Amino acid sequence: MRYEIRIDGHLSKTLAEAFPELDHVVVCDQTLLYGPVVDEAHLYGLLARVQSLGLRLLEMRRVPE
Amino acid sequence: MSAMANQPGDGAGADSRVDPRGDPFLGTRFVAPVRPATFLRRERLVERLDQGLTTPLTLVDGPAGAGKTLLVADWAERLGRPVAWLTAEAADQAPGVFWAYLLQALRAAGTRLSPGIGSPAHAGSVDQTLLARLAADLGDMAAPAILVLDEFERVPALEVAEQLEFVLHHAGRGMRLILVTRSEPLLPLHRYRAAGTVTEIRGAELAFTPAEAAGLLDVHGMRLSEDAVSALVHRTQGWAAGLRLCALAAQRSADPERCLKEFEAGQSTVADYLLAEVLKRQPAETQDLLLRVSVVERFRPALADALTGRTDAEAVLARLHHENAFVEPLGHDWYRLHPLFAEILRAHLRVRHPRSETELHRRAARWLAHGGSLAETLAHGSAAGDWEFTSRALVDDLAIGRLFTALRSDCPAELFARMTPEADGPAASIVRAARALADDDLEHGILHLRRAQQLLSEDTADPVARLSCALLEALVARRTGSPGRAEWAASVARDLQDAVPAERLDRHPELLALLLTHLGSTRLWSGHSDAARAALTEAAGSAGGAATAVPRQDALGHLALLDYLDGWIARAERRAHAALREAERYGVPAHARSGIGRLVLATVAVDRDELDAAQALIDEADAARKGADDPVTAAGRALAASRLLLARGSTQAAVAAAEPHATAVVASPWAEDRTVLVTAAARLAEGDAEAAVKLLEPAMDHRPAWTVEAARARLAAGDVDEAHNILDGLPATVPGGPALTVPVTLVRAEVADRAGDPATARRLVARALADARRDRLRRPFLDAGPWIRPLLAAAPADEPVRDWLDTRPRTPVRRVREDDGELPPVVEEVSPRERDVLRRLALLMSTEEIAADLYVSVNTVKTHLKSIYRKLSVNRRGDAVRRARELRLL
Structure with missing residues (x-):
């Protein structure tokens, strides 16, 4: 499965490194993290990471392969 | 049966100083963080918390860095009533650890809990009755206990949430719970909301208003225009951490106004940007220290020095604390990073010093091995992938027994599951052997143990590792029914006891308690009853509370079996109940519970003709069975099952069940005795008296039970004289309890009856009844045969003995009670x-x-x-x- 995580604001390079398994791109005033998600446990892990880094989650959705 | 759990005889510490993992409680977790000088009290939220005291549950629920913890800490400090505080950790997902800490937090706050509540023995589980006792205790409090659980998002385990809900619900007005969390807990909040029993303070309410933001900036010594404050609040959405970082970044900047303007205009993620800004304004050494300490949960200056390789931590931390940047003091020289900042700093560490984390974990582990807790040492050692070191830390602490008593279901035990094969020192082999044995993998257990012993023989000066090996050796001896090996292991252990530091033995009382239990079990198997009783009594009396609960209940179960084999069935029953109670009180999980206690109770129930209860107990023991039985348990199972089948008349099945399913190096005299007795009794019941005689007579000397059975077989064959002759070989009084003596008396009575001496027969039956009454031993009377009926009927009507004998419709004895009278025993205690x-x-x-x-x-x-x-x-x-x-x- 592939997912796309939309974060409020521009993510610094350093913090983007906290998601090494995902690619990221900065669009307007948001950062898009995207890439393959292994399973549900991984998905919840990503959510927890977003939360623990104090990032504001705007959207998370599954995208077609 | 008593209805109330008795206090265990060992005076086990309900307030023991260690958690179920055997680690001392971390005092820092019971302390609310100290408010910084720059803290801004917000009265509207304080009022909401005050309101919260009218509902059982208060939920303070908001994102990381929303200021939740400091808000509640400040409120609690000024409340003027004791507030118990517990900062949750990931390890609390193990319910045993969570509840042990929760009980300790309540006690630390001065809540007077009754010692009878007990404490969980195992990290992985907690007994429901313990929670019920706690709830009942809290429910009786004059004033409610107020408990804050901070960072509860770290405990997402549903099990813990359900248990918390149970206690909160049943404690009624005796408990006020304040959950501080980043994510909604798994409690049934909809129900609380519908009933109006929850006070919720959520993210939106926690956000700073422009007026509050101005106040916060003010305590940081900054005055901004109203518009500038509004812009900041808008940019940070009133987020406390964002505002605090703004203030810190601006303070250290040459041009604060411009600094804030840049931030406002930018589109960076808030904490990310601001933290980098604050960090880069710190001196290089400080930056380095902050990045490095981000790998540990909490630290002291000395640990920080170990991580940086410098010696300036004390000064740096004092300054950071003074400036209220990043670090929070926890008292007693301990600090932690604000959790949000720690997470971001770890991200910075990975970028600036890739691959340094392993080395930092290694340094932390080594420092903690001398000044910290074992659990933390193991956690960092394994995070560094340094298995030889991590195994060594466990063995050196004399904590190998914990793999059998506590660690097993706990996260740190899982940690050894990741152990890689290249670690090949003696300590790693010992840990591998213990893990295999704990999983009932005897073959690999022995293999690794031999490897460890071989490596140790090259290095003779290592008493701690040798003592650990002796424990495993004793367990192997027990599993293989090998008394010689058990005695050898015990003598090695005795020699080593003085060579290891006494303080470590005190810290790990489970090691010797386990060893004694294994020794006792092996002695019991090989028929050395007195020596077995000595070892088991010592093990059953071990101090150490939760730490030794597993060997204690095991030893008590064995002692019950010894009593049973000596014919003292009421005493055996009491001991077996004590074993079960001990297991329940400390929440010993099913896989670590000794099955022997239940099996003894089942056999006692058969002797009392309570066959359904016996069946239920055997079923329970079967359900709790884990892997292969050790020989004693296998023999206990064979005994209970075959006696029950015999009582139900399934003679063939009884004979098949009488053979224990275990292989042992030496044979067990009593287990063999019992197998032959069941077989002979089955033959006799089938009407083949001759076969029974053949089985028994050749070897019945010094075996009163065999003699009795042989005499009964002779009587069944009509040979009264021979029966008389055989019984003459017995001493006048047979040693042992009623289960051994009553059958002797009854068979003598039958001989007298058949020989035409009714007076003697009556006298003997009366004596048998008197001997059996106290133990409610019914089986021998039921097995006696029809001759006994008139004798029982002739007993004086006011003789109290018949009441207990006469409770079953199936008994051949005249019924005394008029109603249906069958009263099943109470199998579980009433709470x-x-x-x-x-x-x-x-x-x-x-x-x-x-x-x-x-x-x-x-x-x-x-x-x-x-x-x-x-x-x-x-x-x-x-x-x-x-x-x-x-x-x-x-």
Whole structure:
């Protein structure tokens, strides 16, 4: 499965490194993290990471392969 | 049977100083963080928390860095009433650890809990009855206990949430819970909301208003225009951490106004940007220290120095604390990073010093091995992938027993599951052997143990590792029924005891308790009853509370079996109950519980002709079975199952079940004896007296039970003289309890009866009844045959003995009771709370009235009632009260 995580604001390079398994791109005033998600446990892990880094989650959705 | 759990004889510490993992409690987790000088009190939120005291649950729920913890800490400090505080950790997902800490937090706050509550023995589980005792205790408090659980998002385990809900619900007005969390807990919040029993302070409410933001900046010594403050609040959405970082970044900047303008205009993620800004304004050494300490949960200056390789931590930390940047003091020289900042700093560490984390974990582990807790040492050692070191730390601490008593179901035990094969020192081999043995993998256990012993023989000066090996050797001896090996292991251990530091032995009382239990079990197997009793009695009396609960209940079960084999069935029953109670009190999980206690109870039930109860106990013991039995348990199982089948008349199945399913190096005299006895009794029951005689007579000398059975076989074959002759070989009084002596008396009575001496027969039957009464030993009378009926009927009518004998419709004895009279035994004890309900039932109170009187819900009362009915085997209130009176529960 592939997912796309939309974060409020521009993510610094350093913090983007906290998601090494995902690619990221900065669009307007948001950062898009995207890439393959292994399973549900991984998905919840990503959510927890977003939360623990104090990032504001705007959207998370599954995208077609 | 008593209705209340007795206190265990060892005076086990309910307030023991260690958690179920055997680690000392971390005092820092019971302390609310200190408010910084720059803290801004917000009265509207304080009022909300005050309101929260009117509802059982208060939820402070918001994102990381929303200022939740400091808000509650400040409120709690000024409340003027004791508030218990617990900062949750990931390890609390193991319910045993969580509840041990929660109980300790309540006690640390001065809550007077009764010592009878006990404490969880195992990291992985907690007994439901412990929670019920805690709830009942809290429910009786004059003023509610106020408990704050901070960072509760770290405990997402559903099990813990359900247990918390149970206690909160049943404690009624005795408990006020404040959950501080980043994510909604798994409690049934909709129900609380519908009932208006929760106060929620959520993210939106926690956000700073422009006026509050101005106040916060003010305490940081900054004055901004109203517009500038509004812009900041808008940019940070009133987020406390964002505002605080803004203030810090601006303070250290040459041009604060511009700094804030840049931030406002930018589109960076807030904390990310601001933290980098604050960090880069710190001196290089400080930056380095902050990045490095981000790998540990909490630290002291010395640990920080170990991580940086410098010696300036004390000064740097003092300065950071003074400036209120990043670090929070926890008292006693301990600090932690604000959790949000720690997470971001770890991200910075990975970018600036890739691959340094392993080395930092290694340094942390090495420092903690000398000054910290074992659990933390193991966690960092394994995070560094340094298995030889991590195994060494465990073995050196003399903590190898913990793999059998506590660690196994705990996260740090899981940690050794990741152990890689290249670690090949003695310590790693010992840990591998222990893990295999704990999983019942005897073959690999022995293999790794031999490897460890081989490596150790090259290095003779290592008493700690040798003592660990001796424990494993004793376990192997027990599993293989090998008394020589067990005695050898015990003597090695005795020699080593003085060579290891006494303080470590004190810290790990489970090591010697386990060793003694294994030794006792092996001695019991090989028939050395007195020596077995000595070792088991010592093990059963071990101090150490939760740490030694596993070997204690195991040893008590074995002692029950010894009593049973000596014919003292009431005493065996008491001991078996003590074993079960000990296991329950400390929440020993199913896989670590000794099955022997239940099997002894089952055999006792067969002797009392309570066959359904016996079946239920055997089923329970079978269900709890894990892997292969050790020889003693296998023999206990064979004994219980075959005697039950025999009592039910399934002779062939009884013979098949009589053979224990275990392989052992030496044979067990009593286990073989019992197998032959069951087989002979089965043959006799099938009408083949000759086969029984053939089995028994050649070797019946010094075996009274065989002699009795052989005499019965002779009588069955009509050979009264020979039966008489055989019995002459017995001493006048056979040693042992009623289960051994009563059958002798009865067979003598039968011989007298058949020989035409009714007076002697009557006298002997009366004596048998008197001997059997106290133990309610019914089986020998049922097995005796029809000749006994007239003798029992002829016993004086006021003879009290017949009441107990006469409880079953199937007994051949004349029924005395007029009603259907069959009273199944109480198989489970009635809890104190259930007794409260029972007492009110006896006062003819309605369910609603009881609920109101006990401050619990109607549903709770109904649950108690159901459980009371089940335990007393009744269906109606009136019957429950009557039965409870009969059992003297009221």
